[in-house]
Amino acid sequence: xxxxxxxxxxxxxxxxxxxxxxxxxxxxxxxxxxxxxxxxxxxxxxxxxxxxxxxxxxxxxxxxxxxxxxxxxxxxxxxxxxxxxxxxxxxxxxxxxxxxxxxxxxxxxxxxxxxxxxxxxxxxxxxxxxxxxxxxxxxxxxxxxxxxxxxxxxxxxxxxxxxxxxxxxxxxxxxxxxxxxxxxxxxxxxxxxxxxxxxxxxxxxxxxxxxxxxxxxxxxxxxxxxxxxxxxxxxxxxxxxxxxxxxxxxxxxxxxxxxxxxxxxxxxxxxxxxxxxxxxxxxxxxxxxxxxxxxxxxxxxxxxxxxxxxxxxxxxxxxxxxxxxxxxxxxxxxxxxxxxxxxxxxxxxxxxxxxxxxxxxxxxxxxxxxxxxxxxxxxxxxxxxxxxxxxxxxxxxxxxxxxxxxxxxxxxxxxxxxxxxxxxxxxxxxxxxxxxxxxxxxxxxxxxxxxxxxxxxxxxxxxxxxxxxxxxxxxxxxxxxxxxxxxxxxxxxxxxxxxxxxxxxxxxxxxxxxxxxxxxxxxxxxxxxxxxxxxxxxxxxxxxxxxxxxxxxxxxxxxxxxxxxxxxxxxxx
Amino acid sequence: xxxxxxxxxxxxxxxxxxxxxxxxxxxxxxxxxxxxxxxxxxxxxxxxxxxxxxxxxxxxxxxxxxxxxxxxxxxxxxxxxxxxxxxxxxxxxxxxxxxxxxxxxxxxxxxxxxxxxxxxxxxxxxxxxxxxxxxxxxxxxxxxxxxxxxxxxxxxxxxx
Ligand SMILES: Cc1ncc(C[n+]2csc(CCOP(=O)(O)OP(=O)(O)O)c2C)c(N)n1
Numbered sequence: 075x076x077x078x079x080x081x082x083x084x085x086x087x088x089x090x091x092x093x094x095x096x097x098x099x100x101x102x103x104x105x106x107x108x109x110x111x112x113x114x115x116x117x118x119x120x121x122x123x124x125x126x127x128x129x130x131x132x133x134x135x136x137x138x139x140x141x142x143x144x145x146x147x148x149x150x151x152x153x154x155x156x157x158x159x160x161x162x163x164x165x166x167x168x169x170x171x172x173x174x175x176x177x178x179x180x181x182x183x184x185x186x187x188x189x190x191x192x193x194x195x196x197x198x199x200x201x202x203x204x205x206x207x208x209x210x211x212x213x214x215x216x217x218x219x220x221x222x223x224x225x226x227x228x229x230x231x232x233x234x235x236x237x238x239x240x241x242x243x244x245x246x247x248x249x250x251x252x253x254x255x256x257x258x259x260x261x262x263x264x265x266x267x268x269x270x271x272x273x274x275x276x277x278x279x280x281x282x283x284x285x286x287x288x289x290x291x292x293x294x295x296x297x298x299x300x301x302x303x304x305x306x307x308x309x310x311x312x313x314x315x316x317x318x319x320x321x322x323x324x325x326x327x328x329x330x331x332x333x334x335x336x337x338x339x340x341x342x343x344x345x346x347x348x349x350x351x352x353x354x355x356x357x358x359x360x361x362x363x364x365x366x367x368x369x370x371x372x373x374x375x376x377x378x379x380x381x382x383x384x385x386x387x388x389x390x391x392x393x394x395x396x397x398x399x400x401x402x403x404x405x406x407x408x409x410x411x412x413x414x415x416x417x418x419x420x421x422x423x424x425x426x427x428x429x430x431x432x433x434x435x436x437x438x439x440x441x442x443x444x445x446x447x448x449x450x451x452x453x454x455x456x457x458x459x460x461x462x463x464x465x466x467x468x469x470x471x472x473x474x475x476x477x478x479x480x481x482x483x484x485x486x487x488x489x490x491x492x493x494x495x496x497x498x499x500x501x502x503x504x505x506x507x508x509x510x511x512x513x514x515x516x517x518x519x520x521x522x523x524x525x526x527x528x529x530x531x532x533x534x535x536x537x538x539x540x541x542x543x544x545x546x547x548x549x550x551x552x553x554x555x556x557x558x559x560x561x562x563x564x565x566x567x568x569x570x571x572x573x574x575x576x577x578x579x580x581x582x583x584x585x586x587x588x589x590x591x592x593x594x595x596x597x598x599x600x601x602x603x604x605x606x607x608x609x610x611x612x613x614x615x616x617x618x619x620x621x622x623x624x625x626x627x628x629x630x631x632x633x634x635x636x637x638x639x640x641x642x643x644x645x646x647x
Numbered sequence: 648x649x650x651x652x653x654x655x656x657x658x659x660x661x662x663x664x665x666x667x668x669x670x671x672x673x674x675x676x677x678x679x680x681x682x683x684x685x686x687x688x689x690x691x692x693x694x695x696x697x698x699x700x701x702x703x704x705x706x707x708x709x710x711x712x713x714x715x716x717x718x719x720x721x722x723x724x725x726x727x728x729x730x731x732x733x734x735x736x737x738x739x740x741x742x743x744x745x746x747x748x749x750x751x752x753x754x755x756x757x758x759x760x761x762x763x764x765x766x767x768x769x770x771x772x773x774x775x776x777x778x779x780x781x782x783x784x785x786x787x788x789x790x791x792x793x794x795x796x797x798x799x800x801x802x803x804x805x806x807x
Contacts, residue, residue: 203661204664207664207665207668208668208672212716264716265657266656266715266716266717266719266720267716389713390714397703
């Protein structure tokens with residue numbers, strides 16, 4: 075094995091060596107890993123072979139998986155995870171399900187007990203294939219050492235092509251220990267997997283014809299445009315026809331938030347202008363959004379007058395939730411390029427655009443300053459300004475997530491990292507770790523809540539260990555805020571289990587310091603500018619605990635089951 | 648409405664599980680599944696009979712099946728000219744006096760008698776679902792001890 079001896083100091087001897095080699099062959103730069111008995115042969119092989127990728131330790135396997143997602147989101151490369159069998163593997167499940175719903179490329183290698191005892195409830199055995207089949211794009215259990223190169227190559231191919239997603243590879247311990255006697259082929263064999271990348275041109279022409287016929291078109295931009303790295307083409311398309319743009323949560327940043335034609339996010343906590351534009355449109359062009367129910371509201375009232383064109387790389391998304399008139403299966407970038415290659419039709423939507431922009435002006439997102447207390451929306455606006463609308467913004471899940479989406483004007487693609495599909499509290503801190511590792515020179519801002527951060531706060535250890543200059547803002551409203559808001563508005567103020575005041579919360583500053591990370595606490599608006607000067611004035615990590623009023627709500631809000639036009643709190647209350 | 652859907656899949660372990668899991672997760676109601684290998688032993692053929700609410704739901708099901716990595720080809724053959732067959736094994740009670748009666752009932756169904764004992768006979772019947780249903784109906788009064796049905800397997804007829 076000549077190639078091998080060039081790459082590594084000793085020849086490939088075991089299944090574990092083959093795994094390490096295959097990772098290197100697939101250009102892995104970072105491995106997020108946590109050891110355990112079933113994967114020790116792989117760790118030992120890395121110790122010996124010294125592969126050129128870095129190995130990042132989180133403090134919980136859920137952290138590994140979310141870190142891999144954060145890394146994947148900002149780099150476009152698959153995040154690679156290695157966890158041990160049984161409890162290690164089950165700890166990755168939330169991250170796998172999260173990556174699946176938000177279509178992030180990820181490879182999760184899990185250790186497994188030896189093939190001889192699989193199925194006997196052996197020590198640290200869990201049925202990883204059974205557990206991950208419904209939440210992964212695909213999964214494998216390696217049955218023979220000679221299959222390793224093929225399976226790993228296939229896994230990378232599946233995870234990164236078509237609609238990206240997580241692929242799980244379960245590795246029994248005796249397979250990683252097995253002797254390698256010859257060179258094994260890494261050639262793919264995937265007769266059933268042929269994703270459509272290039273769109274059908276006659277369907278593309280139909281989109282252009284629909285634009286020619288439309289009077290009130292709107293473009294909905296989704297995460298697919300971010301994933302396909304197609305924001306440049308998207309901008310050109312929008313500017314060519316001057317069509318107003320609304321975004322899904324995952325589409326944040328795919329179109330510059332400060333662009334004149336940006337109407338903001340649509341859906342449950344979307345802007346008035348975005349929801350009304352969809353409601354009044356006669357043509358809705360969806361590029362790379364999956365018509366999630368948080369976006370559409372009650373389907374019976376969604377885009378009632380619009381012809382719908384839907385561009386998606388996953389054919390099963392088209393027509394799944396919303397009836398589609400012009401289906402286009404293909405990669406967002408390829409589809410946008412094809413749209414741009416078509417001859418430009420002469421159209422003007424000036425009157426319609428003016429109407430949308432007037433809505434944007436008349437009913438902007440709003441907040442009120444409460445005495446001297448810190449308005450979270452204002453704080454996020456300040457952070458947006460300080461970072462030139464260019465930081466990588468990572469969020470957890472709750473009200474702070476929606477405020478971040480609403481008030482951070484994200485101008486850059488692939489710089490908004492948030493758990494949209496699964497809505498996973500605890501996503502934020504490890505995802506910020508992964509994002510900072512993927513983009514070491516960027517400013518990474520984490521907006522979290524006092525509830526969410528406590529789900530994975532141990533990853534502060536990784537922040538310190540790898541000297542990651544992550545700026546962590548904990549918006550402490552002493553509640554599980556989003557739940558609290560629902561309880562206030564829908565469950566007549568019955569705040570079951572959602573209040574974290576008094577000594578129910580830890581001292582976050584001390585906690586940060588215990589992990590060796592700088593902590594600051596601010597309670598009034600006048601303390602904020604100096605705090606921001608300090609935090610953004612150097613390359614250290616910070617945990618900033620910001621005390622905010624528990625009563626501050628996310629508005630507008632479409633009550634569940636209602637049409638998106640039935641928004642509450644559009645104008646200041 | 649009832650749809651008959653065939654899938655050509657890779658014959659690897661876990662595929663059936665993957666597909667039935669997909670049906671369950673997406674709340675499609677399976678009436679029957681048959682699976683067997685093809686002359687190419689790396690490939691299996693599955694026939695699903697499913698109840699769906701609408702044409703859109705059937706289309707969604709086919710798209711979801713097609714999306715599976717192990718699935719090579721999916722066809723909704725419901726509206727094509729097809730051959731479809733189901734096999735059932737039926738064990739029915741007989742006594743000395745009812746035996747000739749039972750035999751005369753099953754005769755027009757072109758069945759095979761697989762096993763005979765003092766108190767029962769076991770019959771093999773193949774045909775479309777209504778034929779199998781009819782036979783079971785006719786035998787019920789005598790006392791059916793056990794029935795095992797395979798569900799439908801099907802494919803399009805040869806073209807002229
Ligand atoms: C793992 C997990 N458990 C429960 C929930 C339900 N949930 C959604 S938002 C929320 C409250 C979030 O509180 P916090 O992180 O403090 O953010 P806030 O809403 O106060 O900004 C809860 C409990 C969830 N999304 N994820």
